[in-house]
Amino acid sequence: MSIEVKNIQKQFGEFTALDNVSLSFPTGELVALLGPSGCGKTTLLRIIAGLENPDGGVVHFHGEDATHVHVRQRQVGFVFQHYALFRHMTVFDNVAFGLSVRPRGKRPDKKEIAERVHDLLKLVQLDWLADRYPDQLSGGQRQRIALARALAVEPKVLLLDEPFGALDAKVRKDLRRWLRRLHDELHITSIFVTHDQEEAMEVADRIVVLNKGKIEQIGTPDEVYNNPATPFVYDFIGQVNLFHSRVNEGWAHIGEIKLPAPEHPQVRDHAAVAYVRPHDIELQALPGEGFISAVIDNISTAGAVLRIELRHALADDVIHVELPRSQERLLNLHPGSQVYARPTNSKIFLQNR
Amino acid sequence: MVGTVSSLGRRATRINHAVSEPFWVQFILITIALVFLALFLVMPLVAVFKEAFSKGIEVYFASLSEPDAWHAVKLTLLAAAISVPLNVIFGVSAAWAITKFRFHGKHALITLIDLPFAVSPVVAGLIYVLLFGAQGWFGPWLADHDLKIIFAVPGIVLATIFVTFPFVARELIPLMEEQGTSYEEASLTLGAGGWQTFWRVTVPSIKWGLLYGIILCNARAMGEFGAVSVVSGHIRGQTNTLPLHIEILYNEYQFAASFAAASILAGLALVTLVVKSFLEWQHTRDRERAARAALQEI
Numbered sequence: 001m002s003i004e005v006k007n008i009q010k011q012f013g014e015f016t017a018l019d020n021v022s023l024s025f026p027t028g029e030l031v032a033l034l035g036p037s038g039c040g041k042t043t044l045l046r047i048i049a050g051l052e053n054p055d056g057g058v059v060h061f062h063g064e065d066a067t068h069v070h071v072r073q074r075q076v077g078f079v080f081q082h083y084a085l086f087r088h089m090t091v092f093d094n095v096a097f098g099l100s101v102r103p104r105g106k107r108p109d110k111k112e113i114a115e116r117v118h119d120l121l122k123l124v125q126l127d128w129l130a131d132r133y134p135d136q137l138s139g140g141q142r143q144r145i146a147l148a149r150a151l152a153v154e155p156k157v158l159l160l161d162e163p164f165g166a167l168d169a170k171v172r173k174d175l176r177r178w179l180r181r182l183h184d185e186l187h188i189t190s191i192f193v194t195h196d197q198e199e200a201m202e203v204a205d206r207i208v209v210l211n212k213g214k215i216e217q218i219g220t221p222d223e224v225y226n227n228p229a230t231p232f233v234y235d236f237i238g239q240v241n242l243f244h245s246r247v248n249e250g251w252a253h254i255g256e257i258k259l260p261a262p263e264h265p266q267v268r269d270h271a272a273v274a275y276v277r278p279h280d281i282e283l284q285a286l287p288g289e290g291f292i293s294a295v296i297d298n299i300s301t302a303g304a305v306l307r308i309e310l311r312h313a314l315a316d317d318v319i320h321v322e323l324p325r326s327q328e329r330l331l332n333l334h335p336g337s338q339v340y341a342r343p344t345n346s347k348i349f350l351q352n353r
Numbered sequence: 354m355v356g357t358v359s360s361l362g363r364r365a366t367r368i369n370h371a372v373s374e375p376f377w378v379q380f381i382l383i384t385i386a387l388v389f390l391a392l393f394l395v396m397p398l399v400a401v402f403k404e405a406f407s408k409g410i411e412v413y414f415a416s417l418s419e420p421d422a423w424h425a426v427k428l429t430l431l432a433a434a435i436s437v438p439l440n441v442i443f444g445v446s447a448a449w450a451i452t453k454f455r456f457h458g459k460h461a462l463i464t465l466i467d468l469p470f471a472v473s474p475v476v477a478g479l480i481y482v483l484l485f486g487a488q489g490w491f492g493p494w495l496a497d498h499d500l501k502i503i504f505a506v507p508g509i510v511l512a513t514i515f516v517t518f519p520f521v522a523r524e525l526i527p528l529m530e531e532q533g534t535s536y537e538e539a540s541l542t543l544g545a546g547g548w549q550t551f552w553r554v555t556v557p558s559i560k561w562g563l564l565y566g567i568i569l570c571n572a573r574a575m576g577e578f579g580a581v582s583v584v585s586g587h588i589r590g591q592t593n594t595l596p597l598h599i600e601i602l603y604n605e606y607q608f609a610a611s612f613a614a615a616s617i618l619a620g621l622a623l624v625t626l627v628v629k630s631f632l633e634w635q636h637t638r639d640r641e642r643a644a645r646a647a648l649q650e651i
Contacts, residue, residue, distance in 0.1 A: 051538050071541045078542040084535040088557040098543035101553070133640065153543055 001062045001156040001189055002027045003048060009056035010043055010213075017043040018054070019213040028187045030180070032194055032204035036236065040213040041193045042161055048191065049159050050074045061156070074157075077150030077188075081162040083142045085134035091145050092130040095120055098153035120148040123182070140171040147179075151186075160192035164199065176203045197237045201225065209233050231349045234275045241281070241319050243274040245348070252348045255314045257290050261348040271351040278322040279305070280345035285331055291340035294319065299333055301325075308333065310341055401619050404612035416602075416610035417617065421589045425598035426617060428506070432581075432594060433574040436513040440570050444521025445563070449555070451522075452529040453537065463526070469518045477515045478583025481508055504586030509594060512580035517570045524566030528559055564632065568625050575621055 003025040010018040017040045025031050033041040046052040048059060050071035058067045066074060085094050093100075095117045099108055108116065121127035124144040134142055143163060150158060163179070164172040180203050183190055194200050200207050201221040209216040209224060209232075217229040228234040243259075245252040250265040252258060252274050259274055261267075287293065294310035297318055306325055309318040319341060331339065374382075406413055416422060447466060451459055469477065483489050485502040495502060502508045536558060540550040556563070578596040585592040587601065595618050602611035 049542060051542070071538075072544050072546065074542075075544075076542060078539065080535050080539060082535065084539040086536060086539075086554055086558070088560075097540070097545070097553075101540075101543065101545040101549050149539075149543070 003157060003189065003191075004060040004063075005044070005048065005057065006060070007057040008044065008047060008054045008059075010040070010047065010052070010054050016213050018047075021057070021210075021213070021215060023208060023215065023218070025189060025191060027189055029205045030183045030190045030192070030203065032192055032200035032207045033210060034194055034197060034200040034207050034236075035210035035216075037195055038212075039210040041195075041210050044210070045159050045161055045191060045193050048157070049076050049078050051078070075153065075155050077147075077153065077155030077158045079143070079146050079150050079158070079160040079163050081165050083134070083146045083166075085142055085146055085149070087134050089133075090130065091121070091126070091132050091134070091137070092117055094134070094145060095149045095152050097149065116152065120152055121145075123151070124148045138171075139167045140175055143167065143175065144178075147182075151188075156189070158188050158190040160190065162193050162195070164196075165194075172199070179203060201237075209236065211236070228275075228347065231273065231275065234347065234349075239278050239320055241276045241278065242317070243276065243315065245272050245274050246270065247272040247348060247350065252346075257292060257342075259343060259346045259348065264348060264350060267350065272348050273351060274343075274346050274348050276343040276346045278307075278320040281319065281321045281341050281343055283308070283321060283323065283327070283331060283339045283341050285339065287340050288342070291342045292319075294339055294341050296333060296335050296337050296339060299335060301328070306333070310339065312341070398619060401612055401615050404608060405616040407612075408609040412609050413613045413616075416607070416613045419610075421593065422598060422610075422614055424590050425593045425595045425614070428509070428593065429575050429595040429618075431506070432510050432513045433571055435510050436517055436574050437567060437571050439514055440517050440521050441563070441567060443518070444523075444525060444566060444570075445559075447522045448525035448529050448559075451526055453534050466519050466522050469516050474512075474516050474577065474579030475583055478512050478580040481511055481515075481580075481584050485511075503584050504588065504592060506592065508584035509581050509592060512584045513574050513577055516577050516580050517573045520570035520573060521563065521566035524562050524569065525559055528562040529555075532558060561633075561636070564629065568629050571625055572622055576618065 004023070006022045008018050008021045010016075019040075021040070021044060023044075033044060035041045043052060047054050050066075050069060054067070058065055060066060061069075061074070086097065089097070096113050099113045099116065102108075118127055118130070121130060124147060126141055126144055126148070129137065129141065129145070134145070137145065147160075147163075160179075164175055167175065176199055179192075192203070201224075204221060206218065207221055207224045208218050211232050217224055217233045219227070219229075224233060225237055228237065234240050243252075243254045245254040245259070247253075247261050247264050247267045247270045249268065250261055252261045252272055254274060261272070264270075264272075284291065292312050292314060294312035296308060297311045298309040300307040304325070306321075306323040306328060308321040308323065310321060311318055321341065327333075333339075373379075447462070450456075451462060482503055485491055485495060485508065487496065487503070489503075502511065536554050537550050540554045545553065576596060577594075578600070581594055582597055582600075585594065585597055587593060587597055589598075589601070593601065595614060599611050599614045599618070602608075602614060
């Protein structure tokens with residue numbers, strides 16, 4: 001089922017949580033709402049679920065106005081950050097809850113409910129835990145049970161609020177791959193909220209980047225990472241180096257060197273910021289055209305890539321560089337040694353006066 | 354390898370020393386606690402029963418089977434039986450409103466709930482005399498309609514409700530605040546109605562706090578003296594509750610009878626405590642059994 005929100009406005013006292021947000025979520029996609037805390041992503045999710053009322057704007061489910069439909073009738077599956085499993089019920093009763101509270105006419109009989117619950121527990125690979133209580137489970141197991149419980153009512157939409165936020169790093173990684181596979185199996189329209197850009201990149205079909213109650217960019221993980229629409233997105237997704245520069249007729253000048261700025265051909269002498277990813281910088285031992293003279297300040301070899309911090313004459317900030325480990329042998333990389341750096345890819349954003 | 358193990362072991366013992374007091378401090382603390390308990394809790398309880406039986410078991414039962422004593426017990430139980438359920442309903446709805454909704458005047462409501470704790474019970478009793486007494490605001494109207502509140506059972510029930518007002522709500526508010534609203538929200542998204550959510554999600558999760566609140570409320574309802582004393586009028590066989598009965602007997606130098614009645618009151622308190630412990634024991638046993646069953650399955 002497709003979801004559409006139009007001109008959503010939400011205010012908490014003086015604080016604007018959502019400012020005129022319009023978005024559509026196509027059927028069967030897994031979409032991530034990504035942003036820093038306080039950007040309005042959870043509020044948007046709760047408005048879609050019907051747990052919060054917007055001050056203005058409408059929510060459409062499959063083309064029909066659902067703004068004033070009660071949570072009960074919306075048929076959304078909601079997974080909470082801290083699971084919200086009913087502690088006094090066994091895993092089985094938790095998953096069966098949505099079916100057992102149905103009005104008598106629509107309620108499946110006991111045998112049917114038991115079958116459905118066991119099918120769902122098998123789907124989340126935890127059918128051997130049916131008789132346990134939630135506090136006897138690990139965090140990852142609880143989250144999977146919470147998902148099974150949400151799926152039991154056959155929701156048309158699945159909404160997940162920071163589903164992996166309370167888990168440790170290893171479980172998180174396993175669980176998000178598992179969620180991706182599950183989604184590929186079920187193809188249920190899903191929206192999940194996260195502040196972790198890596199998580200959004202790995203799991204989502206599309207990413208909506210939010211900041212201060214407004215949408216910064218909508219796109220596939222690839223588009224958002226490689227072609228950030230705004231400086232905020234550039235900054236928020238992945239590490240980035242900033243260079244203050246002046247743009248003149250398609251070129252950004254940073255001290256001695258210049259970077260191409262083909263998107264601003266008409267601009268004359270305008271302040272701008274150049275954004276360069278750490279892995280879009282090459283190093284060499286000898287000076288060359290367009291290379292910045294720099295000294296290695298720090299070097300970290302713990303991890304899949306070499307992380308290097310460079311001091312240079314253009315600014316006080318260090319330049320962060322990431323190189324493949326194979327470069328370790330080719331260059332003389334020690335703190336204090338002289339190198340020459342050149343951005344191979346950059347994006348220039350003009351600064352507002 | 355051996356070196357690592359031993360150094361880890363040494364560190365573990367050092368941490369133990371760091372967080373625990375020396376032996377003599379522990380000894381003194383435990384002794385103080387035990388002496389305090391014995392002096393202020395156990396000894397008075399023993400004294401009550403010793404005095405009650407001081408003139409022999411016949412006198413004990415005779416003083417209890419007296420109609421006035423029997424009536425006092427029934428009146429006390431009646432007052433508790435009316436005021437406790439009313440305060441449970443009020444306490445749960447107040448705690449629910451305060452913790453699950455945002456509204457203006459929330460703090461004023463919390464302060465109001467605490468009022469009976471702050472006001473002396475005697476003042477509480479006098480308020481009712483002022484309102485419903487013969488010279489009170491509603492006195493003439495009540496007299497015209499032949500209704501009696503002060504110096505009658507309704508007055509006693511009203512005074513009891515007033516003094517036990519905060520117990521259930523006060524017990525539940527912090528508990529429900531800590532639990533937040535996500536359980537109820539989860540229930541609603543799963544299609545449950547408000548009433549279903551209340552009975553199947555909220556009540557079970559506040560069960561133990563609620564039970565504790567009821568027990569405290571009940572204990573106070575049965576033991577209340579000050580407020581009830583003002584509105585009751587001390588009419589034997591009619592408006593004397595058990596605490597008032599005890600006082601009258603004591604003032605008439607009938608010590609054995611007075612302590613016999615006191616032992617009933619203490620006995621009622623002990624029964625509520627036993628009930629509570631039993632329920633708690635059953636609760637943990639169920640949990641453990643489920644855990645064991647789960648472990649066997651693996």
